Amino acid sequence: MAKPKIHTMEELAEAIGVSRPTLSRYFQDPTKVSKSSVARIVDGLERVEYTPNFFATRMNRKTTGLIGVIIPYLNDLFFTLLLEAIETAALRAGYTVITQCSHADPAIEKRAAETFLSMNVDGAIVAPLGDNSDMDVYARLNARLPFVLMDSRPKALRDVDFIGSDHRQSTGAITEYLCRVGPPPVFLAMPRVNFNALEREAAYIEKMHELGHEPQIVGARLYHEHDHFEAHGLAVLDDMFARGQLIESSILCANDRVAIGALRAASQHGLEPGAQRKGGLRIAGHDDYPLCPFTTPSLTTVAQNVTAIGQTAVDRLLEKLRAENISENQVIRLMDGILKIRESA
Amino acid sequence: MAKPKIHTMEELAEAIGVSRPTLSRYFQDPTKVSKSSVARIVDGLERVEYTPNFFATRMNRKTTGLIGVIIPYLNDLFFTLLLEAIETAALRAGYTVITQCSHADPAIEKRAAETFLSMNVDGAIVAPLGDNSDMDVYARLNARLPFVLMDSRPKALRDVDFIGSDHRQSTGAITEYLCRVGPPPVFLAMPRVNFNALEREAAYIEKMHELGHEPQIVGARLYHEHDHFEAHGLAVLDDMFARGQLIESSILCANDRVAIGALRAASQHGLEPGAQRKGGLRIAGHDDYPLCPFTTPSLTTVAQNVTAIGQTAVDRLLEKLRAENISENQVIRLMDGILKIRESA
């Protein structure tokens, strides 16, 4: 209700009759001030409008209480789920998260990392773009502050802590499942936007060889725009279905968004992918995108444990930034994927 | 390359033989420094590693170059598209965007707004939670800095600039379309997470009356968790289809995510919604969620002009913060929705 506005702690001190250092201590930790003073301050704050200056506090504290997070795409529910997990975990630990999205642009990604450096964030969690990432900035980040990679793991940053999925296990699991219940699957690749694409492809090949089948990969480079996975899956399969190819195959898609495009292609050609029909078309994905249960048919996939990845990334970061003596041992945590068997395969 | 690290501008000045004020001016605007100096500075910066301190610069400049953005959900592609549009527009104008997600929690939302105040952001763009938002903080925001609301418009903030969709027009348009090509639609409501839900409902009712039909609303309060729209649509219709209700109706869903759940319910009951079949089930949505073209059947809907909303919000904000004399006239821009006729209705 139109409280008088106070801009500096100095003024506030004068207004409520407490010294500035006491106020400073109060804002950092109220228990470090006597009860009588706390009462007076709380009372005073109710009568005036004051918020400590964000920059001034952060500039002077030895710790900023900030965690920087970079993700490559925003229009992907996988990354937003990841972000959500990170934000809740960080919030619970009392940290403020600064999020930046690189929008698939290495220049923006670099700028974001530099911003984090100039903000003296306490730590950074990054899902890198991949090959195109500016490795120098990340090397600098890693040298200067606690740093954890997630989701994707550039070759140039092999010595950095990493939290992600075990694509060898997850892709292996679904490949094996598909082989068990039907013909050995073809792999519908996705645009090579990061290393996961290649890892899944490799894991598929390995598992197929292990099971004595010949791997077959399609769609590795038809559609080149990043982040248009559904359109990619649709384009590749629409083309092949039109030629009568793959219409009775099992198709393992590199991720669920590609698979959603694949489902669409099937529907356009009057095909009904499903586990029931012996010998018919099957389509499976990877990730357990939130919409998988709602597609028609619902999509069989392997779930990435997104929540665990986010949570673990934060945990590891906190561990690093609490330990003054930087523990030299690198931590790599690969989460297992969990089969989600639904209707499509 | 292990460049020597330099922490302050003072040290940098000494290292490359230029005075600190000159460096300061250089970092703010290189054209304000003579060419010879620029050359020397650029050359020097290549040999040492230095980034100006984010907080110190922001604390002292009269303008921080920051724009604060708050969105209510992250796991919704509508909002991520909006965010993307805002970020690109802001970046183009040379501003840095600080994003905060309220995660459907008014307390977090309030904290985010207060953070913006304490950061002295140049302006703020907010998609509010709705009824639960803390109106006091937003009133303070509006009083202290250029402020623009988008997407949803709380009653308590009627005098604030607003950029959003004209739900009366958009919902009217699709209602009319549905009436034209088939039986008058039933409205499948969504959980009342914000005012748009109600606006669309009202717009539907109005248009139905205008066309001489009796409005019918279902699912207004069955499923209460926010942000689980697909599950809501599925639950409501699964229930009704099981009782043989609505199986030959036109169903207008409050948004596309609800509609995706509705499509799933139809599929579970062996129903195939579509425009072709005279007299059969029809399902339509609202928003043009990015996955609409890929559902089975592809979803007929009305597109919200997300990009334009984001762009316009930024434009308006820039306009306000460039004009010292705060123009008193409130700006409200409601974008028209565009019919996207696909297979489902």
Add this chain to the structure above:
DNA sequence: CACGGATTTTTACATGCGTTAAACTTAACG
């Protein structure tokens, strides 16, 4: 070689708060 304009350096103060040391109050305790 002197001169005027442009640029840079010097010098000094400002921002808002963290932090420290010493002086001071206060309340409790013997």
Add this chain to the structure above:
DNA sequence: CGTTAAGTTTAACGCATGTAAAAATCCGTG
């Protein structure tokens, strides 16, 4: 009533930069 410990105030400096005014330097001209 003197002593002591806990908490507070005073005073002063530090952080990394912005900014402004005055002094110094540079450049090309006439």
